[in-house]
Amino acid sequence: MSDGNDEDRRIRDILSRVSTVALVGASPKPERPSHRVMGFLLSKGYRVFPVNLGQAGKEIHGQTVYAGLNEIPEPIDMVDIFRASDAVPGVVDEALGLTRRPGVIWMQLDIVHEDAARRAQQAGIEVVMDRCPAIEYPRLIYAS
Template sequence: MADIAERALAAANTIAVVGLSRDPGKAAHSVPAVLQAHGFRIIPVHPVADELLGEKVYRSLSEIPEPIDLVDVFRPAPEAPGIAREAVAIGAKTLWLQQGIVSAEARRIATEAGLDYVEDRCTAVVRALGQITKNR
């Protein structure tokens, strides 16, 4: 049976990526690119870029004008609680902290609000292992 990470990713169609990088050599760029290539709708959240991966960039989760299934976080752990609060406020279904990012406070915020929560896992690895692809 699939674990929570695999179930959450399989259920997601639209993923907001907080901290999507402009640098193709960084995981914060290549991981979302892999997800996009497998049919996920990627919405970048970045403080200064205007377009990434061919998508309009938003400055915060609250600016995104459509429902978000999963918030994928590529920011340092101290920023995770604030991002968790934003994810709750926009009605996201899952908060996912990428590999190497752990936050007890973000976990508490997300789970108390009923979000699925994943930390210290890579969405691209979970996608590959579960062979999860979206048909758009």
């Protein structure tokens, strides 16, 4: 069995078991990838909590925006990061500080931070880097 197949299986499993997603770096601008991905995830039945300090209290796709992970009123399964790679350690620190930690830290396309990923993994959190759930979901869950 190839590593690619193992990774596909792992990502398929993550996307199948996750139900709540904190989308860090959510944008109200329709042209931004985070806006489109949030809409996609909502359309697939995920509960998505947008996180953006500058938009806190407003709404994106009808969902209240939170200033940080610690303000989300319920446990989250996955943190999807739409921030520059150098912002990832702070997001991981915030996730590690939660009473109920997420099971997955997902870094979007072109976002990689090996040290932060290692810290999350050492704390028992699965990590996906440089991938987009809106690309992986149709590829791995529904091929159409």
